[in-house]
Amino acid sequence: MRSVIKYILDPVIKKAFLWYHSKPRKYSYHGITVTVLPEVFPPHFTLSTKILLNFINKLDLIGKTVLELGCGSGIISMFSASKNAHVTASDINKIALRNLKLESKKNNLPIQVIYSDLFDNINQSFFDYIIINPPYYPRSPKNTQEKAWFCGKDFEYFEKLFSQLVSRADHKNAYLILSEDCDFKAINEIAEKNNLQLKCVLEKKVFFEKNYIYSIL
Numbered sequence: 441m442r443s444v445i446k447y448i449l450d451p452v453i454k455k456a457f458l459w460y461h462s463k464p465r466k467y468s469y470h471g472i473t474v475t476v477l478p479e480v481f482p483p484h485f486t487l488s489t490k491i492l493l494n495f496i497n498k499l500d501l502i503g504k505t506v507l508e509l510g511c512g513s514g515i516i517s518m519f520s521a522s523k524n525a526h527v528t529a530s531d532i533n534k535i536a537l538r539n540l541k542l543e544s545k546k547n548n549l550p551i552q553v554i555y556s557d558l559f560d561n562i563n564q565s566f567f568d569y570i571i572i573n574p575p576y577y578p579r580s581p582k583n584t585q586e587k588a589w590f591c592g593k594d595f596e597y598f599e600k601l602f603s604q605l606v607s608r609a610d611h612k613n614a615y616l617i618l619s620e621d622c623d624f625k626a627i628n629e630i631a632e633k634n635n636l637q638l639k640c641v642l643e644k645k646v647f648f649e650k651n652y653i654y655s656i657l
């Protein structure tokens with residue numbers, strides 16, 4: 441099966457994608473709209489963001505603490521805030537964070553926005569939910585923008601993620617989405633090396649791609 445991301449990497453489709461993504465574009469979910477800047481991960485074409493949003497929609501988030509680790513456009517954070525969660529959104533993409541601060545103000549949805557390489561600057565020790573839509577292509581990112589897609593040629597993103605998560609009291613509250621197209625074996629091995637287990641809690645096929653949400657135990 442070819443995933444949406446593989447299509448985007450195809451030279452012809454990549455051209456069309458780059459053209460579409462060269463301008464700010466709106467993305468909406470259940471009445472919440474964000475502007476997605478060209479430098480920020482576009483939720484429009486990939487299925488993962490929407491699947492996570494549908495997953496979150498079923499949760500009772502009133503008064504719950506939510507961390508969106510790697511928030512990109514911040515639509516998941518904004519939607520969680522609209523469901524009365526106390527939301528923290530983090531990323532290493534400063535353009536994304538600056539824009540999310542504006543969107544949060546504009547929509548009157550309070551979000552704590554933090555620049556952080558994974559958990560490096562996250563001081564809060566416990567969240568009820570940690571939502572992660574990770575980059576998973578094993579290539580070395582050339583710039584911040586590419587870090588939305590590429591996890592490092594030796595899966596450095598997952599090495600650091602799992603080694604940080606395992607020592608957190610709330611790691612069992614973390615949900616990670618992966619596509620059937622990723623190297624699950626390699627990612628799972630890194631989890632297991634860190635004494636963590638990936639337990640599938642949702643399998644969703646949209647068009648031609650299966651995605652899985654994992655709970656990290």
Ligand SMILES: C[S@@+](CC[C@H](N)C(=O)[O-])C[C@H]1O[C@@H](n2cnc3c(N)ncnc32)[C@H](O)[C@@H]1O
Pocket residue numbers: 481482483488489492508509510511512513514516530531532533536556557558572573574575584587588589597
């Ligand atoms: C696949 S995108 C998901 C964006 C958003 N959560 C969504 O679902 O639409 C991955 C995001 O993780 C961010 N990211 C990549 N490496 C990171 C790191 N080491 N620390 C924090 N964020 C990171 C990227 O900048 C990007 O915004």
